[in-house]
Amino acid sequence: MAKARVAAPFVQGLVYAGVAAGLLYAITMAYSGQFTTPYRIVSALAAAFSFLVLGRIDLLARWRMGRPGSVGTRLLYHWTAIFALLLFLGYVTQTTAYFSRVILTAWFVMTPAVLAVINVLARAFTARFVPDAVGQRRAVIVFASDSAQVLARSLRESELYHLEGFFDDRSDQRLGRSARIGRRLGHLRDLVPYVRDHAVDVVFIMLPEQGIGRVTELIDALGDTTASVYCVPDYSLLDLIGAEFSEIEGVPVLRVAETPLFGVDGVYKYVFDITVSTLGLMLLAPVMLLIAIAIRLDSPGPVIFRQARYGLNGRRFDVYKFRTMRINDPDGCIVQVSRHDPRVTRIGRFLRRTSLDELPQLVNVLKGDMSLVGPRPHAVQHNEYYRKAVKRYMLRHKVKPGITGWAQINGLRGNTDELAHMEERVRYDLEYIRRWSPLFDIEIILKTLLLVIRDRNAY
Structure with a gap:
């Protein structure tokens, strides 16, 4: 399989x-x-x-x-x-x-x-x-629940299934809004006869929190039919632990944390990153040279600012940015930039607002430390704090950090002075890892280009 x-x-x-x-x-x-x-x-x-x-x-x-x-x-x-x-x-x-x-x-x-x-x-x-390989499959649901509503909605939108209804012994009053999943086809005792008489192809049994023995009896009874049988766990539990179904060498598993970028997908993202970053550096070289000259004329100090960050699988690397501040933070005492921060230079304020200070990170992409799209890397000191304060924070490092990311185009760009802001950013980062696809990366890049024109969270 x-x-x-x-x-x-x-x-x-x-x-x-x-x-x-x-x-x-x-x-x-x-x-x-x-x-x-x-x-x-x-x-x-x-x-x-x-x-x-x-x-x-x-x-x-x-x-x-x-x-x-x-x-x-x-x-x-x-x-x-x-x-x-x-x-x-x-x-x-x-x-x-x-x-x-x-x-x-x-x-x-x-x-x-x-x-x-x-x-x-x-x-x-x-x-x-x-x-038997084409056409919609006739399906029924056993046990109405909130999770059954989620499944029913997906089945109705699917090209592969036709949902006929559900079976449950409880009255509509006891079921409440769970009864909205479709037409009631009968009680549990009616399930097997209905499956036989109506050539039902698939039976979805919603696993209850209690009473697993009853489910086992139903599975045994359905063994006397030719219907496919799926047991559907409580989705709220899967959401709680952030799990998804998968399989390893034919063995079904619940995937809680995994990187999507291995095999062909990993090769695609690598080639895409190298190609676009190379073209970007070639096209933007004159702009970067002008920015470097402006920084040297505006204030004393190096043109490029380097800072240690965590990358893929928690490995450290130095991220490159155009220097935008007069005084670099000493090691061990990194203070996030605030609006109207006096440390930011005149040219630095413009660079930060337009995100031009991030252009040297194209070199990070070429070196393999970063990707064009991914969770934004944070300073090491911030990482050590948030990994203890935010659940599943380190799972952001299952992929390479990015110049831009899903969280940033959803308004979570700039300062994270409140813990709730970082929790929301991590939620978007983990959603990006789960949803990754080549087109998703392209969508984020295009939206980033539009965002930097009108974003007010960068300063």
């Missing part, structure tokens, strides 16, 4: 990569008769991005393009993001003149159309020869 789940995104990724690259080749040859080196480079990049990003999209699901939240809409969104990224790379490398607008426009429009046709054909082929 574990190998099948790994193989599916790999095979799908190959399909998406092949369509993106092959279609560009076909359109280019049909229009101009020459597949030149620039088009070959774009074809290779498109194949790589499609493999990594689109490979997670189920090729056999009913796509329904244009419907909010559907698989097809997600495909359109992801393909548009890939195409926009390729255009951006062409712009920053000043190579857009080598490409035909007609070819690129036709490629952008035709790729999702061809993929939609492939989806229809794949579903039709599978329905003809492997009918």
Whole structure:
């Protein structure tokens, strides 16, 4: 089972990569008769991005393009993001003149159309020869609860399941709002007959806090049917410990703390960081030189400020920033900058407000100490304090620290003078680690560029 789940995104990724690259080749040859080196480079990049990003999209699901939240809409969104990224790379490398607008426009429009046709054909082929692999699965829920409401909402939005209702022995008055999960289909004694008579495919049993023996009896009884059976734990417990379901070599586990950046995903993020930081340093070199001159003219002292921070897995490194203060804090006594802080220089105030003081951290990214996106690194002394004061604080270091992060674009940029502010920042950092994807990084970078223009939390 574990190998099948790994193989599916790999095979799908190959399909998406092949369509993106092959279609560009076909359109280019049909229009101009020459597949030149620039088009070959774009074809290779498109194949790589499609493999990594689109490979997670189920090729056999009913796509329904244009419907909010559907698989097809997600495909359109992801393909548009890939195409926009390729255009951006062409712009920053000043190579857009080598490409035909007609070819690129036709490629952008035709790729999702061809993929939609492939989806229809794949579903039709599978329905003809492997009918059990496609179509919505009929599902019921046993035991109404708050967690059942969460599950029911997800099932209704899913392309894979049709929720028929629930079974419970309690009256609607006792269930209260938990009865809102759907149509009551009967009591527990009615479950097995209903499953048999209505060809139910999946039974979701909500695990109660007490009475696990009763659940065992139900599982034994359902052993006389062909329905798939899932036991769903109390979501409030999972939220409490921040756990997610996963499996290790086929063994089901609850994942409490893990990094998403290993294997192919880790390689992607590394390549993305190195590529963008290299381009950034090349393009911004004149700006950084002017900033360095302005700092030297504004106040005595070094241009670059270095400070020890914790990085991946808690390893120390020196972070680089343009110096924005007249007096550096002595070791062991780091005081966070406040609004109208007299230590901040004139040029330093401008650099901090516009985040230009962070530009030298592109060198940190090239060195491998940081990433473009990730939890912001804190001073070592602050780390030692907050790791004791904030629960799960050190889990931020399961990934490399970033120049920008999910917490920062959600208003948690700047001073953390109250413990509640740091707790909120950590919550966003851990959410970023759980939600990480290539497109999530790109989204955060684009929102960061918009934020620095109007942010009032930086000083």
